[in-house]
Structure formats: structure tokens, C-alpha cells
Amino acid sequence: MVQGCTPTIGEVKAAAERITGVVRPLTVAPAGGDLFLALEFLQHSGSFKARGAANLLAALLENGALPTAGITAASGANADLGFAWAASAFGVPATVFLAESAPAAKVERLRELGANVRVAGETQTDAKAFAAEFMARTGAIDACAYDRNLTAAGAGTLLLELADAVPGLDTVVLAVGAGGMFAGITAAAHHVGIRVVGAEPEGSRALNAALAAGDVQDVTVDSIAADSLGAPRVSAAALAWATAADAHSVVVGDDAIIRARRNLWEQRRLAIEHGSATGLAALATGAYLPREGERIGVVLCGANTDPRDLVG
Structure with missing residues (x-):
């Protein structure tokens, strides 16, 4: 086991025990030759975030650490949906704060999941300030920040299922945003000897910049995939695991991401976020060049x- 890196493989395995039967099992689709697609977008709430959210809430309930006011989320991103879904699954109150500019469809979806949605402030930063006041007043837990180790370990369970589904898997390619999923998956992949390739947009390269500098760096975000991969800095855990596991870091342009997303729709009728297409774009452009016979999961x-925008 790599010392000093979190989450650990033990924490990923503990997460797998907690969330089995709660989250959807990973669906893996052969994509020709030695390429396999991990269809995690079929997960509850439409993204991998459900895994980490379920692990966090299960652990809080195990430890009797969940306050009466439940949890609060104010990320403005997929994490809000994941926490709202998990809160509903565990019967826990969830209050989500969004800016006035938030898409109406997202507000509606969060409410369908049972969250108490409060639209407050012109920007998401304003909404986070209202969330902070709410937490101070009620004792609700900030689900996005309370224990990132638990959410990262939950995301890492995906790799354990992928490795079981694809015997002899050599490499996993995944998009990197703030780095929670990357840290969890890399912890699990390193344990079983699978190479990790982290793919980022050229306009949102927080992990790539951190590896180049040897420390977490603030980066400017300007990418078509910024809605899901728009973190201005990568987590310290992601950088630590990338270094310890000698992970590959590659970047791709927005044009390649757009093409990869459209190709998934036109060739396979899979509709995904731009961020999700980043790993495939890395393979299509040669940003990552596989060895002959290398079995790859994306x-x-x-x-x-x-x-x-995929139709027409």
C-alpha cells in the first residue's frame, strides 16, 4: 500500500461494502478490440457522484454523526444531484442552494429528488454564502466539504467493478476535474496493477499543471467542459496519488472533446456530457497512445x- 496517500484501498473497499445494493452496478460495454466503455453515466443522478454521496451518508449514519437538519450542498454542479439522490435514498433531509441563474431543469430535477431547493443570490458564490449561513444556524453538514476522503473512496469503487468486468484490464482512462474520482480510482487501480490516465481539457488542466509544478496550482478555466471539469485547482489527494502511482496526465482541445461526444451519439447513441468525452478524445487524438494489445477501460x-445539440 502507498503510504501517506488518501483515500486508501482499504477505504475504497469499505466504501464498496457500504454502497453495494444502494448504487447501480457498473455497466461495461465492449467498444471493439481491446477498448471497453464504463457506462457510469447510467448511475443514479446521472453521474459517478452518487457513489461518493452514498458512501458519505452511509458512514455518517453508521457513526451517528448526522444532524437532524441533514446535509447541505451548494456546488452548482453534479455533486448537488448526487447528494440529493443519496439523501432521498437514505431518508435524510437535503437542502440545496443555487444561484438565480441556475437552469430551471436542474432546480426541477433536484426537487423531484426530494431536496429543499433554495434559489438565492445572483451567482453560485452568493448561493454558497447563503448555504454557510444556513449551516451555521441549523447545524446541517456541508456535504461537499465534510469528508472528501469518503466521497473519493466511494468514487473509487467504480474501478473495482470495472476490473472485475474486464479481466486483464491494463489501463483506465478518465476525465479529471477537482480530482475526487481520480484519487479514488487511482487508489484502487494502483492496488491491482492497472495504469491510470487522467485526461483534461486544455482550458482546464488543473492536474496537469500541478504535476508540472510539483504542487497544487490555480489555473484559468475556459473550456466547453467547464460545467463538469471546471475546477480551478485539483485536490491535494489527487496530486499525491498521481505522483505515487506514476499516473499519465494528458490534455486535449475542446474541438476533440466535441467530436468525441458527437461520435458517441452518432455511432452508439450514447448522450453524455462534454466532460465525459474527454477520455475518449485523448485516445482519438493520440494524446494517449496505447501499446499493442493494451486493454483499456474508458x-x-x-x-x-x-x-x-447532438441532433440535427
Whole structure:
């Protein structure tokens, strides 16, 4: 086991025990030759975030650490949906704060999941300030920040299922945003001897910049995939695991991401987020060049997208 890196493989395995039967098992589709697609966008809430959210809530309930006010989320991204879904699954109150500019469809979906949605402030930063006041007043837990180790370990369970589904898997390719999924998957992949390739847009390369500098860096975000991969900095855990596991870091342009997403729709009728297409774009452009016979799994991690731009 790699010392000093979190989450650990033990924590990933503990997460798998907690969330089995709660989250959907991973669906893996052969994509020709030695390529396999991990269809994690079929997960509850439309993304991998459901795994980490389920692990966090299960652990809080195990430890009797969940307050009466439940949890709060104010990320403005897929994490909100994951926490809202998990809260509903476990019968826990969830209050989500969104900016006035939030898409109406997202507000409606969160409410369908049972969350108490509060639209407050012109920007998501404003909404987070209202969330902070709510938590201070009620004692609700900030689900996005309370224990990132638990959410990362939950995401890492995906790799255990992928490795079981594809015997002899050599490499997993996945998109990287803030790095929670990357840290969890890399912890599990390193344990079983699977190479990890982290793919990022050229306009949102937080992991790539951190590896180049040897420390977490703030980056400017300007990408078609910023709605899901728009973190201005990668987590320290992701950088630690990328270094310890000698993970590959590659970047691709927005044009390649757009093409990869459209090709998935036109060739396979899979509608995913731009961010989810980043790993496939890395293979299509040669940003990552597989060896002959290398068995590769590509994680398609989210589909909270408007598919109308795929048609016509």
C-alpha cells in the first residue's frame, strides 16, 4: 500500500461494502478490440457522484454523526444531484442552494429528488454564502466539504467493478476535474496493477499543471467542459496519488472533446456530457497512445447534459 496517500484501498473497499445494493452496478460495454466503455453515466443522478454521496451518508449514519437538519450542498454542479439522490435514498433531509441563474431543469430535477431547493443570490458564490449561513444556524453538514476522503473512496469503487468486468484490464482512462474520482480510482487501480490516465481539457488542466509544478496550482478555466471539469485547482489527494502511482496526465482541445461526444451519439447513441468525452478524445487524438494489445477501460462518468445539440 502507498503510504501517506488518501483515500486508501482499504477505504475504497469499505466504501464498496457500504454502497453495494444502494448504487447501480457498473455497466461495461465492449467498444471493439481491446477498448471497453464504463457506462457510469447510467448511475443514479446521472453521474459517478452518487457513489461518493452514498458512501458519505452511509458512514455518517453508521457513526451517528448526522444532524437532524441533514446535509447541505451548494456546488452548482453534479455533486448537488448526487447528494440529493443519496439523501432521498437514505431518508435524510437535503437542502440545496443555487444561484438565480441556475437552469430551471436542474432546480426541477433536484426537487423531484426530494431536496429543499433554495434559489438565492445572483451567482453560485452568493448561493454558497447563503448555504454557510444556513449551516451555521441549523447545524446541517456541508456535504461537499465534510469528508472528501469518503466521497473519493466511494468514487473509487467504480474501478473495482470495472476490473472485475474486464479481466486483464491494463489501463483506465478518465476525465479529471477537482480530482475526487481520480484519487479514488487511482487508489484502487494502483492496488491491482492497472495504469491510470487522467485526461483534461486544455482550458482546464488543473492536474496537469500541478504535476508540472510539483504542487497544487490555480489555473484559468475556459473550456466547453467547464460545467463538469471546471475546477480551478485539483485536490491535494489527487496530486499525491498521481505522483505515487506514476499516473499519465494528458490534455486535449475542446474541438476533440466535441467530436468525441458527437461520435458517441452518432455511432452508439450514447448522450453524455462534454466532460465525459474527454477520455475518449485523448485516445482519438493520440494524446494517449496505447501499446499493442493494451486493454483499456474508458470511464464515461456523467450525462447531465442537454442532448439537443447532438441532433440535427
